[in-house]
Every structure is written in structure tokens, then in C-alpha cells.
Amino acid sequence: MELQTVGQGCVALNVHTPVRSAGEAASLVRAALLLDGLEPWPRMELELFPAAGGTLILARPVGGLLVEIADYALPFLG
Numbered sequence: 001m002e003l004q005t006v007g008q009g010c011v012a013l014n015v016h017t018p019v020r021s022a023g024e025a026a027s028l029v030r031a032a033l034l035l036d037g038l039e040p041w042p043r044m045e046l047e048l049f050p051a052a053g054g055t056l057i058l059a060r061p062v063g064g065l066l067v068e069i070a071d072y073a074l075p076f077l078g
Helices: 022-035 071-077
Strands: 002-006 011-015 044-051 054-061
Touching (some): 002 022
Antiparallel strands (some): 011 054
């Protein structure tokens, strides 16, 4: 993993292998924050950009309450 930008308000990582899940990306972001001496965020927004066998991860902290409707429930709401 090559650290690009690590700060309290955002993290950008260029990972030289595919990142296959949001959980894996979140773990990498938390590790990068810890390596830089910062507190890991309890919640974050992630964007993953796969390319050429690697992945660019962009992350920022998210606060407050978030409510999302599960995919399986969508047909019942339409």
C-alpha cells in the first residue's frame, strides 16, 4: 500500500492490489490513520476506484445517524 494523503478530514490510498469489499477498504483506511498517529473514524464514506490491478480508495469521516433501506426491502416500498 502506498499512502497518498492521510489527514483528519480525508484519506486517499493507492493500493497495488484489488480491494474486494468495503470492509477491507475501511480496514486499510483505519490502519493508515493509525500509522499517521490519528484516531480511526468509527464511520466513514468510501469510494473505490479499481484500475490496472490496483485500487484507489478515497475516504472521509461521516458523523450522525444514517438510515439506509436494505435492497431486499425495496420491492415492498414501490
